[in-house]
Amino acid sequence: MWARAAYLGLRAAARGRWGFTSKADPRGSGRVKGELIQHLERLSLVDFGSQEAVARLEKAIAFADRLRAVNTDAVEPMESVLEDRYLYLRSDSVVEGSCAEELLQNSHRVVEEYFVAPPGNISWSKVDEKQPFSRC
Amino acid sequence: MAAPMLRWCCPGRRFAFAWVGCGSCHRRGPPTGSTSNGKRGQSSVAQQPHFTAQKPREGEHEWAAVVGLEIHAQIASNSKLFSGSQVHFAAPPNSLVSFFDASLPGTLPVLNRRCVEAAVMTGLALDCHINRKSLFDRKHYFYADLPAGYQITQQRLPIAVNGSLAYSVCVGRKPSRMVTRTVRVKQIQLEQDSGKSLHDDLRSQTLIDLNRAGIGLLELVLEPDMSCGEEAATAVRELQLILQALGTSQANMAEGQLRVDANISVHRPGEPLGVRTEVKNLNSARFLAKAIDYEIQRQINELENGGEILNETRSFDNRLGFMPEPNLPPLLLYDSGSLPSGADPQQVINVDQLRERLPELPRVTRERLVRQYGMLPEHSCALLNEVGLLEFFQNVIKETRAEPKKVTSWVLNTFLGFLKQRNLAVSESPVTPSALAELLDLLDRKAISSSAAKQVFEELWRNDGKTPAQIVAEKKLELLQDPEALEQLCRSTLEAHPHVVMDLKRGNARAINKLIGLVRKATLGRADPTAIKEVLERQLSS
Numbered sequence: 001m002w003a004r005a006a007y008l009g010l011r012a013a014a015r016g017r018w019g020f021t022s023k024a025d026p027r028g029s030g031r032v033k034g035e036l037i038q039h040l041e042r043l044s045l046v047d048f049g050s051q052e053a054v055a056r057l058e059k060a061i062a063f064a065d066r067l068r069a070v071n072t073d074a075v076e077p078m079e080s081v082l083e084d085r086y087l088y089l090r091s092d093s094v095v096e097g098s099c100a101e102e103l104l105q106n107s108h109r110v111v112e113e114y115f116v117a118p119p120g121n122i123s124w125s126k127v128d129e130k131q132p133f134s135r136c
Numbered sequence: 137m138a139a140p141m142l143r144w145c146c147p148g149r150r151f152a153f154a155w156v157g158c159g160s161c162h163r164r165g166p167p168t169g170s171t172s173n174g175k176r177g178q179s180s181v182a183q184q185p186h187f188t189a190q191k192p193r194e195g196e197h198e199w200a201a202v203v204g205l206e207i208h209a210q211i212a213s214n215s216k217l218f219s220g221s222q223v224h225f226a227a228p229p230n231s232l233v234s235f236f237d238a239s240l241p242g243t244l245p246v247l248n249r250r251c252v253e254a255a256v257m258t259g260l261a262l263d264c265h266i267n268r269k270s271l272f273d274r275k276h277y278f279y280a281d282l283p284a285g286y287q288i289t290q291q292r293l294p295i296a297v298n299g300s301l302a303y304s305v306c307v308g309r310k311p312s313r314m315v316t317r318t319v320r321v322k323q324i325q326l327e328q329d330s331g332k333s334l335h336d337d338l339r340s341q342t343l344i345d346l347n348r349a350g351i352g353l354l355e356l357v358l359e360p361d362m363s364c365g366e367e368a369a370t371a372v373r374e375l376q377l378i379l380q381a382l383g384t385s386q387a388n389m390a391e392g393q394l395r396v397d398a399n400i401s402v403h404r405p406g407e408p409l410g411v412r413t414e415v416k417n418l419n420s421a422r423f424l425a426k427a428i429d430y431e432i433q434r435q436i437n438e439l440e441n442g443g444e445i446l447n448e449t450r451s452f453d454n455r456l457g458f459m460p461e462p463n464l465p466p467l468l469l470y471d472s473g474s475l476p477s478g479a480d481p482q483q484v485i486n487v488d489q490l491r492e493r494l495p496e497l498p499r500v501t502r503e504r505l506v507r508q509y510g511m512l513p514e515h516s517c518a519l520l521n522e523v524g525l526l527e528f529f530q531n532v533i534k535e536t537r538a539e540p541k542k543v544t545s546w547v548l549n550t551f552l553g554f555l556k557q558r559n560l561a562v563s564e565s566p567v568t569p570s571a572l573a574e575l576l577d578l579l580d581r582k583a584i585s586s587s588a589a590k591q592v593f594e595e596l597w598r599n600d601g602k603t604p605a606q607i608v609a610e611k612k613l614e615l616l617q618d619p620e621a622l623e624q625l626c627r628s629t630l631e632a633h634p635h636v637v638m639d640l641k642r643g644n645a646r647a648i649n650k651l652i653g654l655v656r657k658a659t660l661g662r663a664d665p666t667a668i669k670e671v672l673e674r675q676l677s678s
Contacts, residue, residue, distance in 0.1 A: 092250035097221035117280030
């Protein structure tokens with residue numbers, strides 16, 4: 001799920017900003033710039049630590065780029081399989097909640113009915129120190 | 137550093153209008169004096185901040201500031217935006233959390249009708265265009281209090297766009313005039329609130345409470361049409377009043393129901409806009425103006441010292457991390473002309489119907505009060521500024537025969553004064569509107585003097601269950617109704633104090649006040665000073 005979002009974002013950014021486009025190179029061997037990698041690491045908390053990982057990322061992008069071979073002119077993108085359905089509106093009544101004990105059982109660590117948050121893949125110190133106060 | 141700027145602004149209580157020193161200054165063009173580099177070396181603390189209403193000294197640089205706001209208002213609803221768990225301020229941690237709010241697999245969002253209505257009503261009140269079709273998106277970012285890893289929002293196509301918010305400021309001094317400013321509303325969108333995190337630095341852990349996660353928020357984006365902290369604070373205050381009048385949000389900043397982020401930049405008039413910085417999570421009205429002005433000053437100082445403004449929060453394209461929300465089809469709204477026939481009314485939202493049901497907005501209320509009761513705009517602002525005060529005022533008006541101006545004065549000065557002194561809300565007042573109405577009737581009939589009325593009011597405040605009439609009788613505060621008795625007292629006072637009379641006859645006009653005071657003492661405060669004066673003057677001249 002996250003990977004898909006990152007991919008979409010990456011393609012949008014790549015097409016727009018960083019001039020990285022595999023249209024020019026059908027074999028998709030464009031380079032993913034260092035700044036972009038850093039940014040992606042921060043957003044996804046996935047460590048693209050090695051050159052191997054970056055290479056794999058580039059190959060993944062190139063592989064997905066093959067979708068472009070399909071002609072989608074004048075075809076509206078489908079965003080949801082529910083696009084023909086009406087959006088159901090529920091009435092404003094309280095019908096759930098009050099299950100703290102059950103929910104807390106899912107957590108590895110709990111302190112006095114609070115969930116204890118685990119650290120991300122990259123340690124917090126590496127992530128921008130301001131992160132807790134500045135969310136995009 | 138912020139202090140000089142606020143010198144010109146209205147201290148203390150903030151109405152939905154304000155004294156603005158800054159607005160009138162920065163709209164001028166660049167200074168006509170020679171452009172100067174000479175001031176560079178001067179300490180920026182000593183220099184006056186130019187964008188206050190002060191004539192710039194010859195050759196000094198002028199700055200203009202630009203402030204935009206992103207406001208998050210918690211929707212006043214019983215349950216959350218996409219789930220049926222309760223919305224409530226204080227509750228045991230994680231007790232108001234459903235499986236969906238905790239982001240357990242297999243759960244799906246179900247949109248709350250009340251939240252959509254709240255968004256439409258707010259959009260209508262702010263003159264927005266309501267998008268008949270709006271879409272939901274996922275905004276991805278990792279943070280411990282966002283269990284799903286994304287927030288459902290409306291980035292691409294929000295529910296309302298292109299509106300405006302009007303607020304009043306007082307410009308100039310002697311004479312001052314009320315000016316209406318407007319700020320454009322870029323868009324209003326529905327989105328989810330996140331949970332709350334408590335950082336435990338000691339044990340390097342974060343404690344998460346998801347009670348707030350999933351509560352419906354209205355995000356209102358105000359364009360950078362404001363130029364200083366005071367304008368921004370006034371706009372926010374007006375928005376608060378509107379949201380409260382609509383009932384769409386309680387908009388209480390202290391309880392976190394209204395959160396404001398400010399985008400601030402400075403530039404020289406005539407030049408392009410500067411780099412923006414963001415001041416986030418302002419949650420007190422008083423702090424808002426100060427923090428914005430502080431940041432403006434900081435940027436000015438930085439630039440004047442040859443530095444650069446760094447945007448620390450948005451270093452990259454913010455469009456990354458968005459994708460459409462696949463679990464929610466588009467949100468469709470209808471009007472009376474486009475209602476699908478045979479549709480379940482529960483499932484259909486009619487914008488025209490909501491428009492008809494809009495309550496009176498604060499701006500209209502204030503104008504009406506001025507028109508109806510002949511009060512000054514400041515008074516109508518003050519009446520709306522305190523919760524419950526307008527209702528109190530209107531109840532008194534209903535029950536009393538006294539003039540509206542008298543009622544206004546008593547409510548805003550005496551009544552409100554007593555409340556503020558004891559730090560009470562209107563709802564906690566021991567004096568009821570009926571009691572005040574009765575008191576004002578007594579005053580109107582000239583049954584008591586105004587000083588006696590104040591005494592009675594104090595007694596009423598003690599809430600011993602007595603009516604004003606009873607208090608007056610008990611304390612013998614009734615005005616002397618017998619004109620003969622008053623004549624008698626005046627005559628005897630004049631006779632008893634011949635030297636004061638001499639003094640008066642010799643030309644000391646103020647001696648009459650001494651005589652009035654003596655008579656008043658003799659009447660035990662039961663005579664109206666103006667009446668006394670009249671009688672004395674008549675007796676003296678005869």
